[in-house]
Amino acid sequence: MTTESTPRSPYRFAVIGTGFFAQNHLHAWAEIPEVELVAVCDIDEERVQAAARDFGATPYTDAAALFANEDLDFVDIATTAPTHRMMVELAAAHGVAAICQKPLAWEMTDAKTMVRAMADKNLPFMVHENFRFQYPMRRIKELIDSGAIGRPFFGRISFRTAHDVYAAQPWLIDNPRMIIIDVAVHLLDLACCFIGRPETLFADTLRVNPRIVGEDVATILLRMPDATCIVDASYETKSDHNTYPQTFVIVEGTEGTITLGPDYHLQVVSRGTVTNEDLIIPSHTWSSVPWNAIQDSVHAIQRHWVHCLDTGTTPETSGAATLELMDITLGSYESAEVGSRYRVGTLLD
Ligand SMILES: NC(=O)c1ccc[n+]([C@@H]2O[C@H](COP(=O)([O-])OP(=O)(O)OC[C@H]3O[C@@H](n4cnc5c(N)ncnc54)[C@H](O)[C@@H]3O)[C@@H](O)[C@H]2O)c1
Structure with missing residues (x-):
């Protein structure tokens, strides 16, 4: 071309x-x-x-x-x-x-x-960067943009699992930088999409699985001008239900709260009215549970x-938008390494 x-x-x-x-x-x-x-x-x-x-x-x-x-x-x-x-x-x-x-x-x-x-x-x-194209995430974005919860001031975006991600992606084992750049990058993008670009962030990481080289647990606190948002990811969370590869979301605003919980249950509290919905993920002949929401986001x-x-x-x-996301993602590693807040934009200069 x-x-x-x-x-x-x-x-x-x-x-x-x-x-x-x-x-x-x-x-x-x-x-x-x-x-x-x-x-x-x-x-x-x-x-x-x-x-x-x-x-x-x-x-x-x-x-x-x-x-x-x-x-x-x-x-x-x-x-x-x-x-x-x-x-x-x-x-x-x-x-x-x-x-x-x-x-x-x-x-x-x-x-x-x-x-x-x-x-x-x-x-x-x-x-x-497909997570923001997942059907539940599009619904959340529409709700926020419609003003249903007023001005967002807090968010939590969470991806925690004990699914053996290394079986299908063995190259993750040797990556010196792992869960932040592999999956938290998606959550950081969702935080920006829902609440806006942060001004600073603080990150902490752990390696729980001794078999791998990089970090497999990460917690990142984002500070937007008028909001805070926690992004947390883990590949070592053993719980009694398997919700892999679902992302959970809470966004609190001045007029209500949006909660996306297990199995795509969406609860919206808007000006005192509560609605509950079990979201139906669009299906494709080639898609299958539990991957369906991710697969549909690829199509979207x-x-x-x-x-x-x-x-x-x-x-x-776009590439330009992604540079801002890379700055936050790589800045999270800088914060975790030095143990202090990262000023967003430093790596863009
Ligand atoms: N967006 C998502 O939800 C999502 C999910 C999983 C993986 N990914 C990303 O997709 C990418 C691929 O991951 P994967 O797990 O499919 O890896 P993979 O190793 O299964 O596939 C990568 C393929 O690239 C081929 N390849 C390597 N070097 C090449 C070259 N020089 N020329 C042509 N082919 C070459 C390899 O042989 C391999 O078949 C990664 O960047 C990963 O982070 C994204």
Whole structure:
């Protein structure tokens, strides 16, 4: 795709990385008529052949060859963080729009370089930050924006489980930085989406499981101008019910409280009126419990991308927006390391 031409649907695209989570991307794209999957790429020959066969695309084991041979409107990068910069730079060099999985990078310098490379070519760029696209989170955002609870002044966004995340994602075991950049990044994004950007934060971390290198429990206190919000995540929480991979939310406002509890039970207290609802997550032929809300959010964010291409609008989770999220995410590690508050924005300067 060149910067001069405006592509029209069906948008020709490729998925790079056909591992664990990319299966959700591939199934969701197959439900979106405005796109045409032309190629898949993975260094793992077996995986890429399986994806090519299942989704009807040309297989590549080398991303450079993919970009050299195919005429693409965009790429969907679903590899892990160490290869993100290389893939985004290839896309920029070939004038191809890109979606990149979270975390965008492990270092701020890489994230800034990627965002600049795409912006310099005026190319659409979105980070696959999908939690805010979960159906329950969209409902909460709508309620807050409608004024149902007045002005939010407190939030708690929580993801706690003992699910063996290492079985499907063994690479998490050796990551020197783990739960904050793996899952709290989503919760921090939700905090910003619901309550706004913090001015400072304080983070504390633990490693409970001795088998892993990084932290598996994290608690982060965000201070917005007129609100506080706790973000907490754990991969070592053994309780009598398994709610993985659900996120629990409380947002308190001057006129009421929104609570998203286990099994997507939503309670809204608004000016003295209480409503309770068991949310029904939109289903897909390929989605299954317990993953359904996450799987539906993949479909929703991919639809959002297509809408942005169609209308020429900037994605909610654009590269530029993600730099602010990276600042908060990496700033949480700085806070935990030095044991003091992190001033939000420091890493952006
Ligand atoms: N948004 C979410 O809800 C969510 C959930 C899970 C994982 N993720 C993210 O998705 C990304 C992938 O995670 P995963 O668990 O699927 O990992 P994975 O290891 O299962 O898949 C990554 C794939 O990339 C391939 N790959 C590596 N280097 C490559 C290269 N140079 N060229 C082509 N392919 C290459 C690997 O062979 C592998 O098949 C991570 O960034 C992770 O954080 C996001």
